[in-house]
Amino acid sequence: MVSWSDPPSPRLRRLVDELDEHGVDLDVENPLDRLVAEEIDYALHPLIHERRVPTYGAVIAPTVDRSRWRKTTNLEVTSRSLRDLQRSDARRFADGASSWLVLSGDGAQKLAVFDRPASSERDVVVMVDAFGAAIVQRHSSGTVRYASEHGVMRWDGMSWHREPLVTRWISAMRTWGGNAQHSLATLLAFAVHDLGARGIGALLIMQNTLTSSPAFEQRMAEPPPLDIAVPEDLTPLRHVLAQIDGAAVFDNSGILRQIGVRLNPSAAAVADVDGHRGMRHTSGRRYSFDDPESIVIVVSEDGPVTMMRNGVILGRTDAQA
Template sequence: MAVVSDTSSRIRSMCGRRTPGPQYGRLVTRWDAHELPVLPGRLQRLADELNEEALPALDGASDPVIALVELAYALRPHLHEGRVPSYGVLLPPGPIADVVSASAALHTSVDLIGAHDLDLKFARRFADGVTSFGVRTDDAVDQLACFDRNMSDEHDLVGLQAAIGGLIIQRHPAGEVRVFGPAGVVRWNGTGWHHDVPMNAWIARLSTVAPDLPVGGVRPLLRFAIHKLGGHRIGATLIWRPTPHAVPPHRHESLIHNAPPLRVGKVGEEAALAHALSQTDGAAVFDGTATLTALGIRLAPSSVAEQSISPIGGMRHTSALRYSHDDPHSIVIVVSESGPVTLMHAGRAITEADPADETIG
């Protein structure tokens, strides 16, 4: 959290903690007073909140103070006739051309439109955080990045950030504010913050918990769970079975037959799968290639699992944890309707990529 702490120190040095004074003026000279999205004191309180919550929202920013200003604007955008606008801004660490090459890697294209002559306040009006994003490299939005398709999905923005580096800050049309950076995704849902660590941290944790499974293969399914399902608040239980071992007898009861072999990692097929899961009870089963093999599965725990595994959370989490006890050749991913993801293996719940931060399991 050194970045947030350093940012807090810089803001304190520029605007003070209680009264504006001369240091407030030094902050205003950097941005026109009309361009500040919030008062400096409120900006300081946001920095303090990120620090107290141990949220790495500013990690990876070339200029953390600018990133903090953009986050503050996303949290409290300017209203027009009572309408709360969506918003999106890219804060790349390098040349603007990196955005073009990154979009090509994501099978989309982007037009960069110069916005040098627009003041910051007005330039933000063109960045909807869906298909158009401001590109801020200094004290202004220098370019508008206009993509040829909807890029508001969390899954897409995770990939875009990985390709260009730096930070992406978005206020989604649904109202959620998200920061995408090298430290993962930090979300504000209107009442609280949530942080999802990068995929590599989850995979590293799984490799210690399930050393006999090829856990690297679960990456696309885990990404789908965190950024597609969790990002859309779709509760689900996903069972990944990468080995040829048979499913333990009497542990599955199929409620839906002949599920199509949809593949995670294919944009259209992922969308179809997420849409079905949002309307279907029961678990979904995937093979080692993250291809759907069964849907609408009722999980029936063994008597041993019921006796040895205590309830956790709601019925979805409890039945999934007991199933993982009965099927040690699987990784079970449970997505809560509120977004957070829990991994399960051999009767153990993994709630954090860092075991030191784990609350259950």
């Protein structure tokens, strides 16, 4: 196992420099930052056995007491001691789904075992908040993630993509009530860390039901009232969105009300709101102009997410959009 007194390898320094170019500042002279960098490096270059590339997951420097993890995640968590193992050997027990290597800045290490898999990007983001930790994961898809309180860095095999914290966008919605803001934050997190992370394109509308007047054509029967705040409802919601065109409409409590709808922009919207990227973005932006109290979230098939209101882009996850 590498000791803190050993100089960082050239590969580790290159990784740190690469992350720095994307706004992630890790100091390899700081023991905790170096621990994070080493775990990201391992996730990118795992040990291959009999042509099998293993998955992996590490929870780094949790600050929340383990007795409180279940309350936020609804996971039953049991611990196994790994104190006699080198970190290189301890990693073999952590699959980044049901079992995770828990590393402390003082060198202590344990294995956390969950009663069910938690491997999606949405799961990882929840765990960052619940554990007060940084998380490194190599997913079965080959995607490598580094998640912290600053957002998610995602390596897709070719380049890094940074997803900022969605809470930074919610400040633009101070005119909405607290419950509506919470629903919007949940919907936005679903768009970024579930749909976008899986490459599922979608057009999501959250209406302020007190003032919104629909400007769309309903083409499908009324869907079941799936609730964005109920984890069990997210799987069928994601599945249907992957199979339809048109927009999904939610009320401001996060309940799905319409799906597969065709948006019909007004003449003023067509005249005053320029096209933006593709048809999905243009349609969503013009709808937000016609219904200025609504929020429109557009998820591109290649991952980036854009949030709009009143014809204006409030935030997006790709700076080059």
